[in-house]
Amino acid sequence: MIKKFDKKDEESGSGSNPFQHLEKSAVLQEARIFNETPINPRRCLHILTKIIYLLNQGEHFGTTEATEAFFAMTRLFQSNDQTLRRMCYLTIKEMANISEDVIIVTSSLTKDMTGKEDVYRGPAIRALCRITDTTMLQAIERYMKQAIVDKVPSVSSSALVSSLHMVKMSYDVVKRWVNEAQEAASSDNIMVQYHALGLLYHLRKNDRLAVSKMLNKFTKSGLKSPFAYCMLIRIASKLLEETEGGHDSPLFDFIESCLRNKNEMVVYEAASAIVHMPTCSARELAPAVSVLQLFCSSPKAALRYAAVRTLNKVAMKHPSAVTACNLDLENLITDSNRSIATLAITTLLKTGSESSVDRLMKQISSFVSEISDEFKVGRANIWCVCVCVCVCVCSGGGGSGHQLPLPEVSQEAQRHDELPVQHAPSDGVFLSSDVSVDHLWLCADRWDNHTASSSMSLRPTLSPSL
């Protein structure tokens, strides 16, 4: 009996999920209609959707039942329905590892990949490469090469990305397609550029000279793709690091020039690359830092987060380079995103002067009291940082007559015993396992640098829980 979507499920209110009571054996039983002719595309599509949903939920399929379902699905290639065909490709990919003899669809996929329907070609390539082994790959080699240089961007991208996936398995075969990939890199399409560049790099990465030549060519030719630019920046940084290239190297100039790119993804990538270079002076960091400073006031949380996170890293080695951003960082302490707020605080800890840390303390205490109890995790986070601020202020400013706020902080923290805190030995420092490792290490570092006694070191307390 054919089981359709139960109308009852759809009507029983917004809480219902038509897939909720799916039972694997029932769905596989339904899949037998794939063998019927004529094929009913709508019903078959529903069933395939249910199978993929089950797989997606983590349902386990045994080899025999998977193989049976797979074979039944291959009958659906007889239908010309586009959505059904696309779902077949998806099913092939999803079941490639759990069904046996999946290579029986090779000829159907090869046919679609070289056929007239553009909407099939890209997905067919990707499905085919999912089930191919080295021997088969050589058999379809000429189709792959043609696809890589195809004018239709989705076909080219699919071929390039699939080739990349196959590098691990068949490096020697894919290496032969380098010229086609090179040609594809001159495409106008921003994703094809990105994919071609990626494949070329993966094929050449062990040959430093080849990578260098490639970079030279692409940095001059002015690619359009922001994704490709990000990749180029990363490759350039890596090459600079490996060759210990100086900052008068054209590679560095290229990265620096990317700070002026129109696309903020590229600008950020460049700033991040410069910041991560092991041998950057404060002067060389300056343009990157000023860009990050701008990002601190972006309306996009992701950009503020990326900026403050990177500034945090700069502050570790060159706190003076970040001082110019202190005001912008202080504005971020009250950011609605807890991660941003915490990062701003920990950055200011390193870059702030004593008077500014004072101001910081006041701001933190007033802001913490505003956080409602709902934001327990965030609260624990902020409390941890407050405590660490106190600790640092005390350790750093002992001689300047600062009030020791520790007892007050300890008391406050003790009142909130629903917070996930553990006590550290006698100094009243509370730690929460919810705070990110980065932040805790930073605070611990500063504390340890100022404390002679190892019994007060925070590190041993931190390690077990993290």
Add this chain to the structure above:
Amino acid sequence: MDSQTEPSLYTVKAVLILDNDGDRLYAKYYDDTYPTVKEQKAFEKNIFNKTHRTDSEIALLEGLTVVYKSNIDLFFYVIGSSHENELMLMAVLNCLFDSLSQMLRKNVERRALLENMEGLFLAVDEIVDGGVILESDPQQVVHRVALRTFLFPSQVLQSAKEQIKWSLLR
């Protein structure tokens, strides 16, 4: 300073869609950061707990960068390593959300999504392939998914009339 990570096209670790209760509606993991279903679901529960009450877009959780977006009763996540360009991950998230928004005619909510799961499966398939960003333009994604909605006979006639009308106007 962190050592530079290997430049790579493999930038996405996972794409997730959870419902209002934090239950999985869709999940695609592209590497073995969480190799078993059990670990995956534990991860999903954790990130849901830490993100569903806030509107914050981005967080560092379990050592991974998590960018997220919610709408009515759905929560969308794109996960990458903490070394990844956060804006790149946002680009994937926005592409997914905008593509679905077009396909569901702006009804990006649980019920509509569940009635169009094949559209979702195909859309994600066009956006990320094996962890590599395949496409970032939602228009392209919608075009490539090429969903034909199934219509009953009277609707077929209506639709045909509409098609003719629009083709004359073009």
